[in-house]
Amino acid sequence: MEKNNGAKSALAVLVAINILNFYDRNAIGALTEPIRKEFHLTDTQVGLLGSIFTWLYAVVGVPIGNFADRSSRKTILAAGIVVWSALTGTAALATSYAILLFSRLGFAVGEAAVAPTAASWIGDLFPASKRAAPLALFMIGVPMGGALAYFFSGPIAQAFGWRSAMVAAAAPALLLIPLLLLLKEPERGAAEATQEHAEKGWKAIQAVAKIPTLWWIIASGALLNFNMYALGTFMPAFLSRIHHVTLAQSGVDTGITYAIGGIGGTLIAMWMGDRVIRSRRNGRLLWAACITTLAAPTAYFSVISNDLVAAIAFMTLSYGALCTYYGLVYSSIQDIVAPAMRATAMSIYFMAMYLCGAGFGPLLTGRVSDLMARRAADAARSAVLTDAFKAIGLQQAMLMMPLFSVLLGVVLYLGSRTIVGDMNKRAVAVGLAAVA
Numbered sequence: 001m002e003k004n005n006g007a008k009s010a011l012a013v014l015v016a017i018n019i020l021n022f023y024d025r026n027a028i029g030a031l032t033e034p035i036r037k038e039f040h041l042t043d044t045q046v047g048l049l050g051s052i053f054t055w056l057y058a059v060v061g062v063p064i065g066n067f068a069d070r071s072s073r074k075t076i077l078a079a080g081i082v083v084w085s086a087l088t089g090t091a092a093l094a095t096s097y098a099i100l101l102f103s104r105l106g107f108a109v110g111e112a113a114v115a116p117t118a119a120s121w122i123g124d125l126f127p128a129s130k131r132a133a134p135l136a137l138f139m140i141g142v143p144m145g146g147a148l149a150y151f152f153s154g155p156i157a158q159a160f161g162w163r164s165a166m167v168a169a170a171a172p173a174l175l176l177i178p179l180l181l182l183l184k185e186p187e188r189g190a191a192e193a194t195q196e197h198a199e200k201g202w203k204a205i206q207a208v209a210k211i212p213t214l215w216w217i218i219a220s221g222a223l224l225n226f227n228m229y230a231l232g233t234f235m236p237a238f239l240s241r242i243h244h245v246t247l248a249q250s251g252v253d254t255g256i257t258y259a260i261g262g263i264g265g266t267l268i269a270m271w272m273g274d275r276v277i278r279s280r281r282n283g284r285l286l287w288a289a290c291i292t293t294l295a296a297p298t299a300y301f302s303v304i305s306n307d308l309v310a311a312i313a314f315m316t317l318s319y320g321a322l323c324t325y326y327g328l329v330y331s332s333i334q335d336i337v338a339p340a341m342r343a344t345a346m347s348i349y350f351m352a353m354y355l356c357g358a359g360f361g362p363l364l365t366g367r368v369s370d371l372m373a374r375r376a377a378d379a380a381r382s383a384v385l386t387d388a389f390k391a392i393g394l395q396q397a398m399l400m401m402p403l404f405s406v407l408l409g410v411v412l413y414l415g416s417r418t419i420v421g422d423m424n425k426r427a428v429a430v431g432l433a434a435v436a
Contacts, residue, residue, distance in 0.1 A: 015137055031153055033236065043234075044367045046366050047234075143261065146262065222358075235315070336422040369397035373385055
């Protein structure tokens with residue numbers, strides 16, 4: 001019982017850290033419009049604020065993850081919290097677009113410590129048959145953190161300015177460091193029935209790269225996060241431009257999408273994740289493929305709708321379908337990777353996912369938005385790029401989301417075709433019987 005309570009306490013702290021992680025990550029998305037207007041930015045420049053963070057996050061994540069497989073995950077995570085909080089606050093001091101970019105780069109270094117260390121830690125707290133639910137709960141930080149960022153940042157910015165909203169985002173995570181340092185870090189492989197050999201350093205990277213299913217999962221992560229980061233960067237702006245809501249209301253409406261859709265999707269994944277694998281060993285990826293595909297039609301109807309309530313309702317359904325991904329797919333990674341290489345595997349996954357997906361979601365969406373806005377202005381023979389043309393451009397750019405949702409479902413299905421073989425290879429490596 002004491003061990004179980006310790007696992008629950010550790011999970012609670014890690015979940016809280018991830019919630020604040022995504023609060024700070026999404027805060028700048030909630031503030032897109034006032035920042036764009038103060039610094040006279042194009043949508044491409046707005047998108048770069050989201051993309052530049054992910055590029056550095058991806059690159060530094062691999063050495064941090066590899067280091068976390070050999071060192072104290074607790075210490076690495078605590079240091080990451082300090083760095084990301086400090087750089088979030090730095091954005092409030094920005095006097096130029098360049099300083100904003102710098103703050104996002106430094107912020108990326110701190111946040112890159114979270115996912116590899118926490119996912120590895122959780123994998124050592126819970127056995128494989130009970131791992132989907134805690135991992136899904138950990139990833140509830142994505143919608144919960146996003147919801148809190150949008151609920152609070154928009155109204156704070158409307159009342160006190162966007163700089164005050166960034167300061168409000170920076171401080172809370174520091175309060176979790178003492179709780180984190182009080183936790184007892186588990187031994188690597190503590191939740192496994194048997195111990196297995198695992199490579200270290202560069203050999204660990206090579207070993208992880210030889211797992212076929214991991215590449216399908218990496219591709220799926222890129223497609224998922226193209227949508228997630230495009231949505232996080234531009235949904236408040238979309239609501240403001242298309243449906244003409246205030247800055248505060250755009251934050252609240254986006255927060256509703258994140259809270260209801262994200263929590264609902266996460267709860268579905270928690271309920272399904274450890275059940276479907278009992279009847280089908282590839283059940284997690286197979287169901288993830290089916291559910292995430294539903295995000296395509298719902299996103300389409302959200303973007304084209306002229307009714308605010310319908311747009312929010314459809315986007316909530318779309319976001320909820322995408323959020324089932326975390327509990328179903330992250331637990332699948334742990335099924336095919338040895339415990340002592342999990343932080344390395346997660347960091348490789350995040351590097352490719354962010355470089356190829358999240359890194360281009362905001363930037364490409366912003367670029368397409370600018371191009372479509374210019375096209376609309378040219379069609380109207382207008383030399384001035386008004387807010388009306390910018391609204392048309394952004395609406396057309398966000399129609400990329402349904403396409404990427406369909407591709408996501410296809411890639412996850414292909415991953416479901418190879419995962420049983422990779423699970424059997426791992427079973428053979430530890431002397432267990434392979435199962436069809």
